[in-house]
Amino acid sequence: MSNQQPILQLRGISKSFGFVQAVKNVNWEVYPGEVHALVGDNGAGKSTLIKMICGALLPDSGEILVKGANARIAEPVDAFRLGIAPVYQDLALVEGRDVVMNMFLGDELTHGPFNLFLDHKRMAIETQRVLDEIHSRIPNVREYVRRLSGGQRQAVAVGRALIRGGEVIIMDEPTAALGVEQTREVLNLIETLRSRGKTVIFISHNILQVLQVTNRISVMFHGEMVGTRKTSETNEDEIVGMIVGTKRDVLAAQE
């Protein structure tokens, strides 16, 4: 996998909030078609890092390359255009609108003179198609998101990422608030995305889940990227060690 060109590459990315340096000089590579976990303790900087990839935050320094080309990601739309589609920790769904409108939020289909009018019909059909594609079980695409379960919401958020032409789907703690059944639904969803050839970045605190569904695992510690492991070549102990900061590549190199 490593001799391929990374679909996403970060070079020297840093970000501070006042005196808090949330992300420190991060170099990171993500390869096409892999499910890549990003783990780390609370406050390690995972969300901050992906927000910069998604255009929700601007890095203080460093550069982001998409498919080898330098990318300027200043706004969420820039990321969408590059095929990077986030599924935020808080899902960024609009509760008071239905599934269809959420799917196309900010990128609605139109028709008619000057493309003035919303194409409700085509949006509903597309929504159903994408939801079927990811095997989601939402009985009615006209249902308000407010009334959906956590797993169903996750499916809507992922469906939206796909509809916007997402190649790299970034999921920030998609299973955090979910029960057993719904968690399995989301893990299946990730499996489905992989089988569709999508790249998935998966943030989670559940190491067992991470070991179960990912190809590679990267660990952040206090804003730094401390290392990346192939899932097949690592184990829970090593990853946990890296997360709590006792096993770092840097230390290993010094020994």
Next chain:
Amino acid sequence: MANSDTLEYRNRRTDDAQRLLRLALDNWLYAATILLCIFFAFRAPNFLTVDNVINTLVSSSITGIVTAGFTIVLLTGTIDASTSGITALASVLCAVMFQQWGVPLPLTLLLLMVASILMGLVSSFLIIEGRIYSLIATLGSSGVFLGLSVGLAAGQQIAITKPELQNALFERPLGIPVSIWVLFLCYLLGYVMLNHTRLGAHIYATGSNYSAARLSGIPVKRVIRIALIIAATTTSLAAVLATARANLSLLYGVTIGGVNLADVFTAALLGGISLRGGVGKIERNLVAVLFLSILSNGLQLMGTAPAVWLVIKGLAFVGAVIIDAVRQRL
């Protein structure tokens, strides 16, 4: 097993109860309006005559038109309290340009539209760039507009003697007065815009979840700016109609025929627009405006003292706020 079954059953019951409550909250106004009409048809003399129906519609048109724009702003989660300032300035500008400077009517209207856009931009600048809470920002801009209007009119009401403005108002295309046409046109355009255009979808999304809308690539600031411009435009339009009717500029925007912000609030909340934004339907707000207008008209025809109407209006306002609170807890 049995336990989880009962739990599920109970959940479904509360689910049904909620659905029913929401259905009631969404539709009580339609039922109430019909019942009110039936009641007055029997009890209020001349209620169902063509003249009275037209009168009621005409008298609701000004508040109704303002409410249309106000609703659109509320849907973005913003409160626009600049109604009286905009009304006053638009009215005085109309009188000054049309009467004192002799600007032809169509050009006057065009310039007023430009002025409305500017007024909307002032409010949106304070809210967006100044990061001031919208209610406060618009109260401020309202004060500025009011001051400008008083200065421009030199503290006087300007009488309009050129006939074209009032004549235009008294036109009756297809037998229906101009102000009723304008009223329905505003709501028709508002309905189409909110339900069938991207702008409408973005307005709902912005009001419903600002950060989600922003993260989805919706230009939230521009959406709010456009909504405020729409509201300033409809408010100016209402001001022109009121000015034409009185043939006088409306000093302070609250003289006879002017607009009362509390009325607009009452109509919007009765119609089910949430103060938190993102929830509500503009067509229901038209019904709310008509409901209030019918109530006032029917009471008048029954010979009720004006005080009764004022009290009822106050109660309606409080009731509307309570309904909004109940809806939010759902």
